[in-house]
Every structure is written in structure tokens, then in C-alpha cells.
Amino acid sequence: MSSVFGNVHLGYVVIETEKFGDWRRFGREAIGLHVDELRSDAMRFRLDDNECRFLLKRGPVEDVTALGWHVDDHNTFDEIMRRVTGHGVPVAEVAAEEAALRGVERLVRFPGPNGLVQELYTRARTGCGPLQMANHGGFVTGDSGLGHVAITTKKPHQVHGYYDTVFDARLSDYIDETIGGVKFKIRFLRVNERHHSVAIAAVNRLPINPVRTRIQHLNIQVNDLDDMTTSYQRIKELGFDMALGVGQHTNDRELSYYAITPSGFEWEVGWNPLIVDEATWEPTTHQGISIWGHTPEGQTIIDKLAQFKTGIRSLFQAEDSVAALAGSGIADG
Numbered sequence: 572m573s574s575v576f577g578n579v580h581l582g583y584v585v586i587e588t589e590k591f592g593d594w595r596r597f598g599r600e601a602i603g604l605h606v607d608e609l610r611s612d613a614m615r616f617r618l619d620d621n622e623c624r625f626l627l628k629r630g631p632v633e634d635v636t637a638l639g640w641h642v643d644d645h646n647t648f649d650e651i652m653r654r655v656t657g658h659g660v661p662v663a664e665v666a667a668e669e670a671a672l673r674g675v676e677r678l679v680r681f682p683g684p685n686g687l688v689q690e691l692y693t694r695a696r697t698g699c700g701p702l703q704m705a706n707h708g709g710f711v712t713g714d715s716g717l718g719h720v721a722i723t724t725k726k727p728h729q730v731h732g733y734y735d736t737v738f739d740a741r742l743s744d745y746i747d748e749t750i751g752g753v754k755f756k757i758r759f760l761r762v763n764e765r766h767h768s769v770a771i772a773a774v775n776r777l778p779i780n781p782v783r784t785r786i787q788h789l790n791i792q793v794n795d796l797d798d799m800t801t802s803y804q805r806i807k808e809l810g811f812d813m814a815l816g817v818g819q820h821t822n823d824r825e826l827s828y829y830a831i832t833p834s835g836f837e838w839e840v841g842w843n844p845l846i847v848d849e850a851t852w853e854p855t856t857h858q859g860i861s862i863w864g865h866t867p868e869g870q871t872i873i874d875k876l877a878q879f880k881t882g883i884r885s886l887f888q889a890e891d892s893v894a895a896l897a898g899s900g901i902a903d904g
């Protein structure tokens with residue numbers, strides 16, 4: 572089998588948190604998702620037919636701990652397994668109870684960059700009843716997958732190399748952006764028709780990572796623009812913090828806003844990003860993440876200082892890039 576590109580889709584996200592009350596309000600009342608309470612230590616969000624798109628488990632880290640990847644068939648599954656184990660990276664079979672929590676039939680897991688465990692499965696459970704959610708128009712999933720995640724890293728070439736080795740990720744484009752006086756380069760990788768499933772953000776030429784959490788943000792996509800604007804209003808009314816107001820991205824043209832989750836990473840709700848046409852697409856570099864908008868809201872000097880401290884601390888922390896799967900890293904073209 573030559574390439575697994577197009578057969579891999581972001582399927583679910585696992586979050587560890589102690590803040591079940593805040594997350595329930597955030598998921599159900601603010602973002603407008605369907606919430607299923609499973610046990611005192613586990614809760615799920617749905618947004619389509621899949622039983623689980625977000626698994627929240629009780630625990631102290633306040634972060635995303637794992638990404639679940641849906642692969643289309645057993646050939647793809649076996650090919651990815653062959654690559655991971657072939658590079659000497661251990662793959663673990665996951666207990667049936669853990670698979671059931673994630674709403675999948677069977678899964679395996681292996682280490683990923685930045686401490687993000689990567690989980691792989693072929694069949695998601697569906698058909699667990701009608702959705703009860705404030706979002707009326709539904710979400711875009713299907714071949715595009717659940718959405719995307721953005722990872723900040725000190726080792727962007729290695730993270731790029733990892734997703735190239737494991738999933739045959741393709742570079743969609745770059746964005747150069749200055750945030751708070753610091754120059755970032757962001758690499759956007761796709762594994763299917765979605766413009767990016769993984770974005771990799773790094774400070775130019777400096778080995779610092781200003782973000783405490785393993786992902787800086789995740790993204791889900793609404794079908795109807797109305798559901799984006801009404802959820803934006805609900806987030807404000809309910810008193811959750813907004814990181815960036817509504818704006819439009821330069822590269823995939825998605826209209827979106829960024830709210831701050833109870834665990835501290837950001838949650839982007841977007842509408843109408845372009846779909847990549849493999850026949851004509853050429854990677855480019857865009858200046859700035861936004862054509863318009865995405866204005867920071869309510870960030871205080873205390874937040875800025877906290878970010879600065881996290882960046883300095885990261886200088887002295889090792890970051891696991893799963894070197895065995897990163898190849899020699901991917902140089903920028």
C-alpha cells in the first residue's frame with residue numbers, strides 16, 4: 572500500500588478535567604452540543620450520529636490527552652500499524668471498556684508528539700438516539716472528520732515529520748504571524764479533503780512554547796452561519812471568556828471565533844472553510860492568520876505575563892517528539 576492519505580479522519584478528542592460542571596455548561600449551553608452523562612467520572616459530547624466525539628474523563632491535567640483517528644478500512648489500519656511498529660514504537664491494544672467509552676468497537680494507541688496519545692480505530696458506534704442540542708443546523712464531519720487541532724511545539728519539523736510518516740499528511744500552506752511581539756510560523760497539514768486536520772505552530776528560531784496545554788485550540792465546523800453567531804452570543808452571555816472574536820482566516824477562508832474552554836485551551840467554532848482540490852492545490856505562505864477580525868477579547872496583562880512565564884519555563888522542559896517516527900524532520904519548502 573503506497574499512501575493512506577484521504578483514508579484518515581479526526582474522529583474524537585479525549586479531554587481530562589476536574590471541571591465537569593463548567594464543561595457541561597460550556598458544551599451544552601454555550602457551544603450547543605449534545606451531552607451524555609455516563610458516570611461520575613466520564614461525560615461525552617455528541618454532535619452527529621457518532622456516540623462520542625468528545626470524551627471528558629475526570630483527572631487533574633486540564634488538557635486534551637488523546638486524539639482518536641478514524642481510518643476507512645483494515646488495509647489502512649494495518650499499513651499505519653506496520654509503519655509505527657516498524658519504527659520500533661510500541662502500539663497498545665486498548666481494553667474493551669475504554670473502547671466503549673469512546674464509542675468505538677476496537678482501538679489501539681501509540682505515542683504522539685507533545686504528549687498527545689494517538690488512537691486508531693475503524694468503526695465508530697452510531698445510532699444512540701436523536702440529538703438534543705442548541706445547534707440546529709448540525710456540524711460538518713463525514714469525510715472531513717470532526718475538525719482540526721492546533722499544536723504549539725518547539726520542534727515543528729519533527730511534528731510535521733511524524734504526521735508525514737504515520738498518515739502521509741500533506742502540507743496545505745504556511746502562515747507567518749506575530750502574536751504579542753513574537754513571530755510564529757504555522758504549518759497546516761491535511762490528511763483528507765479538510766484544509767487542515769493538524770496545525771503546527773512554533774516560535775521562529777526559538778525553542779520556546781508559550782502554551783501550557785498539549786493543543787492550543789481545537790476546531791469544529793457548523794453547517795449554518797446562524798449557529799456560529801448564536802453560539803458566540805451564548806458564550807458571552809454565560810460568562811465564558813472569548814479569546815478571539817469573529818474573523819476570517821487567510822488560508823482556508825473559514826469564518827470563526829475562539830472561546831476559552833474551562834480547561835484553558837481554546838475552542839474554535841468555524842463556518843465554510845474551503846475544501847482542498849488535490850488537482851490544483853499549491854502550498855503558499857500567508858501573512859497573518861486573518862483577512863479581518865479575530866480581535867483579541869478580554870485578554871489581561873496577567874494572562875500575557877502567564878504566557879510569558881510558560882514560554883520561559885518551556886525552554887528548560889524536554890518535549891517528546893517521538894523521534895523514531897519523525898524521520899529527519901521536514902524542512903520548509
Ligand SMILES: [Fe+2]
Pocket residue numbers: 719721788789790839
Ligand atoms: Fe483553527
